[in-house]
Amino acid sequence: MTSHYRREAVARPVPNCPICGTQAREVQTKYGLRNSCCGLWSWDRHDLVDAGTHKARNDAHASFDRIWKSRLMPRGDAYKALAEELNLTRDQCHMKLMDRETALRVPVAVAAIIERSRRNEA
Numbered sequence: 598m599t600s601h602y603r604r605e606a607v608a609r610p611v612p613n614c615p616i617c618g619t620q621a622r623e624v625q626t627k628y629g630l631r632n633s634c635c636g637l638w639s640w641d642r643h644d645l646v647d648a649g650t651h652k653a654r655n656d657a658h659a660s661f662d663r664i665w666k667s668r669l670m671p672r673g674d675a676y677k678a679l680a681e682e683l684n685l686t687r688d689q690c691h692m693k694l695m696d697r698e699t700a701l702r703v704p705v706a707v708a709a710i711i712e713r714s715r716r717n718e719a
């Protein structure tokens with residue numbers, strides 16, 4: 598999985614900054630390639646986003662992890678359920694690709710998935 602993402606990152610061009618239009622600065626860190634400009638940043642050459650978007654994505658991840666950590670369903674099924682709930686394809690359904698608006702919908706979607714899953718078990 599990790600090597601797949603690394604290959605993907607190298608194949609992508611360095612992103613341009615949506616604020617000033619210049620090519621983002623790129624630094625190799627121990628967590629991977631980090632691009633930044635004008636207070637925005639991203640990893641692995643994805644589009645630069647602001648701190649609010651990063652926070653919304655982190656919150657979305659924490660919320661989503663509750664589904665499979667509580668053993669309600671395997672991780673793959675949880676992603677499938679989340680994609681359906683958000684009206685995304687399975688390929689689009691990655692926190693790191695979500696804009697802030699979509700990421701903010703994840704906790705509500707997760708609550709609905711957990712609720713439905715518990716009802717089906719009962």
Ligand SMILES: [Zn+2]
Nearest residue numbers: 614617634635
């Ligand atoms: Zn910039």
